[in-house]
Amino acid sequence: MSKIKIGLFGFGVVGEGLHEVLKKAYTADAEIVKICVKHHNKKRTLPDSYFTYNPDDILNDPQINLIVELIDDAEESYHIVKRALEKRIPVVTGNKKMLAYHLEELIELQKKNNVALLYDASACGSIPVIRNLEEYYDNDLLLSVKGILNGSSNFILSKIFNEHMDYAKALKMAQDLGFAESNPTFDVDGYDSLFKLVIITVHAFGTYIHPDKALTYGISKLEQWDINYALEKGTRIKLLADVSKLNDDEITMFVLPCFVPPDKYIYSVEDEFNGVVIKGEYYDKQFMFGRGAGGHPTGSSVLSDITARQHDYKYEYKKRNNYKKMSYTTDCDIKLYVRYHNEKDLELFKFHDITEKYWSEEYCFIVGTVKLADLIAVQNEIKARDLFIAKLY
Amino acid sequence: MSKIKIGLFGFGVVGEGLHEVLKKAYTADAEIVKICVKHHNKKRTLPDSYFTYNPDDILNDPQINLIVELIDDAEESYHIVKRALEKRIPVVTGNKKMLAYHLEELIELQKKNNVALLYDASACGSIPVIRNLEEYYDNDLLLSVKGILNGSSNFILSKIFNEHMDYAKALKMAQDLGFAESNPTFDVDGYDSLFKLVIITVHAFGTYIHPDKALTYGISKLEQWDINYALEKGTRIKLLADVSKLNDDEITMFVLPCFVPPDKYIYSVEDEFNGVVIKGEYYDKQFMFGRGAGGHPTGSSVLSDITARQHDYKYEYKKRNNYKKMSYTTDCDIKLYVRYHNEKDLELFKFHDITEKYWSEEYCFIVGTVKLADLIAVQNEIKARDLFIAKLY
Numbered sequence: 001m002s003k004i005k006i007g008l009f010g011f012g013v014v015g016e017g018l019h020e021v022l023k024k025a026y027t028a029d030a031e032i033v034k035i036c037v038k039h040h041n042k043k044r045t046l047p048d049s050y051f052t053y054n055p056d057d058i059l060n061d062p063q064i065n066l067i068v069e070l071i072d073d074a075e076e077s078y079h080i081v082k083r084a085l086e087k088r089i090p091v092v093t094g095n096k097k098m099l100a101y102h103l104e105e106l107i108e109l110q111k112k113n114n115v116a117l118l119y120d121a122s123a124c125g126s127i128p129v130i131r132n133l134e135e136y137y138d139n140d141l142l143l144s145v146k147g148i149l150n151g152s153s154n155f156i157l158s159k160i161f162n163e164h165m166d167y168a169k170a171l172k173m174a175q176d177l178g179f180a181e182s183n184p185t186f187d188v189d190g191y192d193s194l195f196k197l198v199i200i201t202v203h204a205f206g207t208y209i210h211p212d213k214a215l216t217y218g219i220s221k222l223e224q225w226d227i228n229y230a231l232e233k234g235t236r237i238k239l240l241a242d243v244s245k246l247n248d249d250e251i252t253m254f255v256l257p258c259f260v261p262p263d264k265y266i267y268s269v270e271d272e273f274n275g276v277v278i279k280g281e282y283y284d285k286q287f288m289f290g291r292g293a294g295g296h297p298t299g300s301s302v303l304s305d306i307t308a309r310q311h312d313y314k315y316e317y318k319k320r321n322n323y324k325k326m327s328y329t330t331d332c333d334i335k336l337y338v339r340y341h342n343e344k345d346l347e348l349f350k351f352h353d354i355t356e357k358y359w360s361e362e363y364c365f366i367v368g369t370v371k372l373a374d375l376i377a378v379q380n381e382i383k384a385r386d387l388f389i390a391k392l393y
Numbered sequence: 394m395s396k397i398k399i400g401l402f403g404f405g406v407v408g409e410g411l412h413e414v415l416k417k418a419y420t421a422d423a424e425i426v427k428i429c430v431k432h433h434n435k436k437r438t439l440p441d442s443y444f445t446y447n448p449d450d451i452l453n454d455p456q457i458n459l460i461v462e463l464i465d466d467a468e469e470s471y472h473i474v475k476r477a478l479e480k481r482i483p484v485v486t487g488n489k490k491m492l493a494y495h496l497e498e499l500i501e502l503q504k505k506n507n508v509a510l511l512y513d514a515s516a517c518g519s520i521p522v523i524r525n526l527e528e529y530y531d532n533d534l535l536l537s538v539k540g541i542l543n544g545s546s547n548f549i550l551s552k553i554f555n556e557h558m559d560y561a562k563a564l565k566m567a568q569d570l571g572f573a574e575s576n577p578t579f580d581v582d583g584y585d586s587l588f589k590l591v592i593i594t595v596h597a598f599g600t601y602i603h604p605d606k607a608l609t610y611g612i613s614k615l616e617q618w619d620i621n622y623a624l625e626k627g628t629r630i631k632l633l634a635d636v637s638k639l640n641d642d643e644i645t646m647f648v649l650p651c652f653v654p655p656d657k658y659i660y661s662v663e664d665e666f667n668g669v670v671i672k673g674e675y676y677d678k679q680f681m682f683g684r685g686a687g688g689h690p691t692g693s694s695v696l697s698d699i700t701a702r703q704h705d706y707k708y709e710y711k712k713r714n715n716y717k718k719m720s721y722t723t724d725c726d727i728k729l730y731v732r733y734h735n736e737k738d739l740e741l742f743k744f745h746d747i748t749e750k751y752w753s754e755e756y757c758f759i760v761g762t763v764k765l766a767d768l769i770a771v772q773n774e775i776k777a778r779d780l781f782i783a784k785l786y
Contacts, residue, residue: 017675020675021534021675024533024534024674024675025532025533025534026533027532027533027715027716027717028532028533120529125676126676126677126679127679128525128529131525131528131529132521132524132525135524135528135701135706136513136521136524136697137697138697138700138701139418139420139421139693139696139697139700140417140418140419140420140421141414141417141418141693141696265682268661280693281414281417281693282410282413282414282417282689282690282692282693283518283519283683283684283689283690283693283694284519284683284684284690285683285684286519286520286681286682286683286684287680287681287682287683288679288680288681288682289658289679289680289681289682290676290677290678290679290680291676291677291678291679296675296676297675297676297677299675300532300534300673300674300675300676301676303532303534304529304530304531304532307531307532308528308531311709311711313528316704318704322420323420324420
């Protein structure tokens with residue numbers, strides 16, 4: 001095992017967290033030798049000699065044998081990771097948006113250059129979801145992966161449900177505590193969950209689904225009426241990411257708020273925690289639970305990727321390479337709740353089986369079955385209207 | 394990847410489960426070619442041509458490239474595994490008792506013969522505890538592993554606590570459902586949990602602790618009074634297996650019934666399920682939960698070991714080989730509840746800090762602090778008396 005000399009991109013919450021974690025992980029024999037940052041004149045916790053503003057200072061440094069990329073900007077991240085892999089320098093990244101959009105290409109690039117790209121930290125912070133899907137659930141038994149993949153929106157939902165906090169205050173609190181992404185719409189509108197789900201799906205079923213082809217809907221339109229409906233039914237609203245096998249050939253996936261009953265494991269996942277339920281034939285359900293956000297938990301997950309590199313670990317993409325390819329279908333039913341104010345907005349939805357209807361001067365709701373494909377076709381319209389949708393579990 | 398041709402030892406609940414699971418896992422390219430069993434004239438679900446009664450028929454068959462050992466008898470298991478490793482045939486085993494007593498030797502044997510022994514199925518059935526400790530928590534951050542490692546005793550406790558079932562009926566039910574080991578004292582007296590904890594400790598902290606040197610106490614002496622005490626305190630009694638880092642040099646471990654408060658993850662682990670809480674610096678706590686017993690869940694875990702062999706996976710014993718060795722100490726305090734009837738039995742315990750005492754004509758109890766070493770010294774005495782001990786969380 002040779003000493004790992006890290007060139008780090010980004011020194012935000014996770015970057016600083018990693019630096020702290022590495023100090024404690026003394027046996028790891030890994031050291032940050034250079035850090036590339038963007039903003040000059042920012043006060044930082046390390047001496048100036050660590051920092052550079054030029055990516056080439058890291059990419060061309062022959063002593064650096066691992067690049068850890070923890071910057072916010074997905075496009076910049078993509079260019080750094082691509083350049084590093086082309087130069088055959090292994091990379092650890094936490095940038096889920098970048099991965100969600102470029103994973104297909106980056107898998108090919110790893111293969112072509114025989115170099116590793118690890119990113120367990122990109123999905124669910126400290127929970128080793130990707131590694132377990134890749135190494136332990138590498139067989140035909142897997143049926144679904146469902147979970148709460150975004151700590152920030154879950155924190156907000158917990159504050160709203162348990163402490164009757166209002167949305168704006170809860171969001172502010174999540175940001176102050178460092179759980180939220182710099183762009184909060186990533187968290188609350190479901191994109192962060194979607195990006196993670198895209199990555200998870202590649203390792204769970206071998207299928208890459210472009211983020212733009214999936215249904216994503218978040219919690220930013222949530223109102224007291226929706227909370228009341230959830231409470232009346234004895235449920236809690238959770239932002240659910242779901243990829244499921246429908247039959248031997250097809251999977252489907254989506255990110256949607258969901259009314260979760262108390263007998264489901266994810267009902268009890270509160271605050272900034274993440275929880276993932278892995279379901280398979282024969283072993284039934286397994287539940288993994290932990291901190292999904294924050295500098296230190298994510299830093300410790302990056303550490304696991306770094307130590308994995310000490311043992312030359314790389315993802316083998318077993319499901320993609322060795323198993324029957326599963327197709328992504330949107331031709332499936334979803335039982336949906338729509339809370340709305342304007343009767344015209346209902347025209348967006350092609351309900352084919354209505355089980356509940358409510359009308360008042362203040363608000364209305366309807367519950368029925370819709371096709372996922374029909375929802376995806378109008379999802380931008382849905383997001384623009386004054387309404388809220390959620391799935392019945 | 395070459396086809397895996399399995400020589401199977403044992404065709405009980407787990408062996409049959411594995412056979413079922415393999416049928417479904419069609420991509421695995423693994424096949425059971427021969428099964429060695431003990432009892433002649435037993436009705437079995439496969440044709441006679443599969444079976445042999447002579448271990449040599451498997452050990453000397455050149456087409457067999459993996460031995461899966463799922464028999465009950467620990468001594469027989471030891472001899473089979475040892476012979477196989479000496480012949481450089483990789484082995485997957487589920488025999489925790491055998492491993493707990495012989496792991497040190499078997500680790501050396503793997504090294505000497507450059508051959509793999511995998512046993513994820515031996516601890517917690519379908520939960521990938523060993524694999525995650527070995528691969529993901531392979532750093533200095535780990536602080537403790539605590540959990541419910543025995544499905545059968547947990548099933549009994551759940552039935553007693555939630556359905557007011559009596560002990561004998563609950564035990565019978567666990568056995569009928571196939572959760573219990575053939576020797577129920579393994580389950581209810583904590584030995585099954587202890588054996589798993591010994592294995593986990595090797596992968597968590599690199600330290601092998603001989604089972605005879607640890608405190609193990611089970612639930613077979615549990616009475617209604619103990620349940621009442623638990624309920625009064627708002628807790629549930631769970632059979633807890635615990636290995637914890639005490640400082641930079643020392644760990645301790647034990648298996649003890651424990652009064653678990655509702656805010657602990659394992660409080661909600663019910664029925665035959667297992668739950669493991671992995672605690673570390675920076676990532677705080679992670680919780681893994683799943684079916685810990687039964688033919689199919691354990692069979693699916695054996696499948697993960699089999700497919701791992703397709704990728705030449707072996708445990709690297711990272712903590713043992715690369716990290717600072719932690720010593721096992723028993724010089725630490727435990728807050729203990731003792732329910733007893735005979736005042737003389739109290740002499741067994743050297744309490745040095747008593748916080749509760751209760752006396753009635755029917756029963757008495759005392760709560761205070763004792764040294765773990767002092768408990769171990771008299772553990773056989775304790776087990777022989779008409780009393781019950783449990784740890785306060």
